[in-house]
Amino acid sequence: MAVDILKISKDARDAKKIYDDVIDASIGMFFDEDKSIGGMPSVSKAIRSLVDDQVLPYPSVDGGPNFKKELISWVLGKYENDIKKSMFVDACATPGGSGAIASTFSIMAKPKEYIFVSDVRWQYERFADRAKLNIFEHKLFDGDAFNIQSFKERLDALCAIQHRVIIIINDPCHNPTGYTLSLNEFNQIIDIMNQKKDNEIVFLYDVAYLEFTHEEDNRLKMSYLPKLESNVTTIITFSGSKTFGVYGLRMGAAIILSKDKDNVADVHKKFVNEARGSWSATPTISIELFNHFAIPENKKVFLKDLERLNGIVQARSKSFNEQAKEIGLITYPFRSGFYTVILTKDPDQDYLKLQDHHIYAVPMNGGIRLALCSLSLNEIQGLPQKIKSILNL
Numbered sequence: 001m002a003v004d005i006l007k008i009s010k011d012a013r014d015a016k017k018i019y020d021d022v023i024d025a026s027i028g029m030f031f032d033e034d035k036s037i038g039g040m041p042s043v044s045k046a047i048r049s050l051v052d053d054q055v056l057p058y059p060s061v062d063g064g065p066n067f068k069k070e071l072i073s074w075v076l077g078k079y080e081n082d083i084k085k086s087m088f089v090d091a092c093a094t095p096g097g098s099g100a101i102a103s104t105f106s107i108m109a110k111p112k113e114y115i116f117v118s119d120v121r122w123q124y125e126r127f128a129d130r131a132k133l134n135i136f137e138h139k140l141f142d143g144d145a146f147n148i149q150s151f152k153e154r155l156d157a158l159c160a161i162q163h164r165v166i167i168i169i170n171d172p173c174h175n176p177t178g179y180t181l182s183l184n185e186f187n188q189i190i191d192i193m194n195q196k197k198d199n200e201i202v203f204l205y206d207v208a209y210l211e212f213t214h215e216e217d218n219r220l221k222m223s224y225l226p227k228l229e230s231n232v233t234t235i236i237t238f239s240g241s242k243t244f245g246v247y248g249l250r251m252g253a254a255i256i257l258s259k260d261k262d263n264v265a266d267v268h269k270k271f272v273n274e275a276r277g278s279w280s281a282t283p284t285i286s287i288e289l290f291n292h293f294a295i296p297e298n299k300k301v302f303l304k305d306l307e308r309l310n311g312i313v314q315a316r317s318k319s320f321n322e323q324a325k326e327i328g329l330i331t332y333p334f335r336s337g338f339y340t341v342i343l344t345k346d347p348d349q350d351y352l353k354l355q356d357h358h359i360y361a362v363p364m365n366g367g368i369r370l371a372l373c374s375l376s377l378n379e380i381q382g383l384p385q386k387i388k389s390i391l392n393l
């Protein structure tokens with residue numbers, strides 16, 4: 001089982017009560033330069049402005065027509081109309097992106113089957129464990145690029161032994177590496193999924209960090225979705241936690257897309273059923289908070305806050321990467337986002353060594369993940385050198 005990131009984060013908070021030099025780079029929450037968590041005033045204000053009717057009642061299980069309509073528009077952006085010309089779309093509210101991932105595993109796979117993931121990844125095995133699923137890996141990188149050959153070869157191997165395959169692509173700002181696929185790489189992934197005509201492919205497109213990429217058009221990849229053929233069902237998993245910085249509200253959704261109308265209706269029904277039989281319904285407050293920001297004048301204010309926050313996130317990764325490069329500390333290829341991974345020989349021991357020096361980070365396949373989103377520029381200054389010395393890199 002993967003390490004428990006929430007536990008490492010709790011240990012860091014406990015250590016902070018005793019020591020004043022603790023660096024907590026364990027968890028993907030944005031903290032401002034003054035270490036406060038409310039990085040977006042528009043969000044804090046909106047939460048407090050919600051009235052009883054927007055907080056207390058049970059919601060519609062799938063979020064209701066307004067939420068679904070606005071959420072689909074939010075995620076697909078200006079490509080929505082084009083996508084809808086050839087695809088059917090529906091959605092279901094979920095408690096965070098996590099709820100969307102867990103329910104996809106539960107309704108789209110049978111126990112003992114495999115899910116298809118990269119060797120360096122966020123903790124998808126936690127959801128797989130619960131759904132009694134196994135992991136089938138492909139290599140994420142070939143040098144500085146996505147390893148398309150491994151993706152294809154490993155998918156061939158899995159498709160030969162299993163009819164329906166859930167493929168997870170976490171993009172942009174891949175957790176833990178900060179990698180973002182190029183358009184060409186994304187296109188090739190789509191082509192490979194289309195080639196699996198004798199299989200059913202479930203493309204779980206985890207866009208938790210969609211708002212934090214520095215691609216010129218952060219929705220452009222959505223415009224490629226209509227290329228997907230009818231052997232592919234796409235589930236886009238949206239995280240309100242990351243988008244709005246409301247980690248504890250459990251805002252999220254699954255967007256279902258397919259060329260087959262009945263398929264979308266069937267999967268939607270399964271999501272609703274899964275919700276009723278597990279978490280029942282997503283918190284009304286998170287649905288209504290999203291609906292608040294779907295109103296154009298509110299969205300405008302939010303986007304201003306987001307822009308400021310994004311600037312800070314970018315400045316942090318720039319500072320870290322420049323220092324790391326100067327002293328020869330090697331990371332996985334990074335493009336943008338909340339995290340970076342320093343390559344180390346023995347991550348399971350190395351993160352403990354860092355803890356001995358009050359630096360809290362998370363071991364990953366191949367290295368140590370630092371959540372730069374939670375560190376101030378001040379904390380980042382000199383950090384690569386400190387890590388290099390502690391780990392003898």
Ligand SMILES: Cc1ncc(COP(=O)(O)O)c(C=O)c1O
Binds near residue numbers: 097098239
């Ligand atoms: C890659 C990725 N996907 C999904 C999530 C889900 O987040 P939440 O359930 O808080 O929306 C996270 C959270 O860390 C993540 O890093």
